[in-house]
Amino acid sequence: MKVSIIGTTGYGGVELLRILHSHPEFDIHSIHSTKEEVAISDEYPHLYGIIDKKMSSIDADKIADESDLVFFATPSGVSSSLVDQFKGKDIKVIDLSGDLRLKNTSDYLKWYKKTPANEAIVDEAVYGLSEWNKEQVKAANWVANPGCYPTATLLGLAPVVKEGLIDPRSIIVDAKSGTSGAGRAASRATLYAEVNENFKIYKVNEHQHIPEIEQQLMVWNSEIQPITFSTHLLPLTRGIMATMYVQLLADWETERVIDLYQSYYENEPFVRVRPQGYFPSIKDVSSSNYCDIGLHVDKRTNRLTIVSVIDNLMKGAAGQAVQNANIMFGLESHSGLKFMPLYP
Ligand SMILES: NC(=O)C1=CN([C@@H]2O[C@H](COP(=O)(O)OP(=O)(O)OC[C@H]3O[C@@H](n4cnc5c(N)ncnc54)[C@H](OP(=O)(O)O)[C@@H]3O)[C@@H](O)[C@H]2O)C=CC1
Numbered sequence: 001m002k003v004s005i006i007g008t009t010g011y012g013g014v015e016l017l018r019i020l021h022s023h024p025e026f027d028i029h030s031i032h033s034t035k036e037e038v039a040i041s042d043e044y045p046h047l048y049g050i051i052d053k054k055m056s057s058i059d060a061d062k063i064a065d066e067s068d069l070v071f072f073a074t075p076s077g078v079s080s081s082l083v084d085q086f087k088g089k090d091i092k093v094i095d096l097s098g099d100l101r102l103k104n105t106s107d108y109l110k111w112y113k114k115t116p117a118n119e120a121i122v123d124e125a126v127y128g129l130s131e132w133n134k135e136q137v138k139a140a141n142w143v144a145n146p147g148c149y150p151t152a153t154l155l156g157l158a159p160v161v162k163e164g165l166i167d168p169r170s171i172i173v174d175a176k177s178g179t180s181g182a183g184r185a186a187s188r189a190t191l192y193a194e195v196n197e198n199f200k201i202y203k204v205n206e207h208q209h210i211p212e213i214e215q216q217l218m219v220w221n222s223e224i225q226p227i228t229f230s231t232h233l234l235p236l237t238r239g240i241m242a243t244m245y246v247q248l249l250a251d252w253e254t255e256r257v258i259d260l261y262q263s264y265y266e267n268e269p270f271v272r273v274r275p276q277g278y279f280p281s282i283k284d285v286s287s288s289n290y291c292d293i294g295l296h297v298d299k300r301t302n303r304l305t306i307v308s309v310i311d312n313l314m315k316g317a318a319g320q321a322v323q324n325a326n327i328m329f330g331l332e333s334h335s336g337l338k339f340m341p342l343y344p
């Protein structure tokens, strides 16, 4: 199968290249960004002699004629204009941005402060949280690849929310990310001198992933109320840790909660529910497509602590996008994604 990538010079795009270069079924047919006739190895010298392909102009007709699938690894606002160029064409699309995720376009306007994408395509797009929406992803022409924080958060909350085990008003998510989550464009917030030996909270109660998380939680359980969700910048390149606190409605032992999570995820190659007493760290999943989950019930408060870790560029972006592509084309969901975490 031939694939094209738009936004190849970004961190999500170059992670797609890393995965697809050794994928058994997908061939990288064309790569694109705002630059043309520039070799990707000039932008990323680590690719020298491995992928020296040049970027070409974004011609939607040509891409649709020649490729089976295109990834939009472009910023929010740019993806929506690509949607206009690709709609009606005979090609499957996976968008890594937030542009197709929010079904209510007024939410998009409110949280992203940008013009929403074409409403019919937003309606049609399937939310590609791979573990949960497989049948829909399989049949989809447009996939909205989930955000990095929502992926870690939703995989960690799904079993207790679906089972109705928690007070629906009690969800608190304390999330932290490495700086590659902000992309490759230069910004003061991600300068070495700002991030190194520092730890900052940002976008307090205003993060654009809040409506995305709430939307999916409410699909699973309509009782869910607005959540508290905080994001912090870690002095790391890759990785997300989401620590979540929820109030259990009945007395549950930690062991029983772990059993529940293990039964939910037993057939999922990328979700590892850790045994009692172990809490995963970011290094446990670095550069891999795994999401690791640790759980503990505090018997004094009857609150459950859930720790969920992912690599933001893999399970949080390019890895999950390829997982969705595998599902869309009837391949094994872990095809081309069997990377062991990088350690140390
Ligand atoms: N980084 C992460 O961990 C995650 C990112 N995402 C989402 O994935 C998308 C990509 O993120 P990321 O790779 O980090 O972003 P980057 O800023 O690193 O890269 C953006 C890419 O988009 C290209 N681009 C920008 N404007 C245009 C345009 N008008 N037409 C064509 N290409 C354009 C850039 O090309 P050029 O070099 O030519 O400017 C670059 O290749 C974003 O929507 C982001 O929110 C989602 C989950 C996690």
Ligand SMILES: CC(=O)N[C@@H](CCC(=O)OP(=O)(O)O)C(=O)O
Residues within 6 Å of the ligand: 076, 096, 097, 098, 099, 146, 147, 148, 177, 178, 179, 180, 181, 182, 208, 209, 231, 233
């Ligand atoms: C560390 C960091 O800055 N992370 C970014 C993730 C943005 C992102 O992935 O954007 P969409 O999913 O909305 O497209 C942030 O918190 O805004």
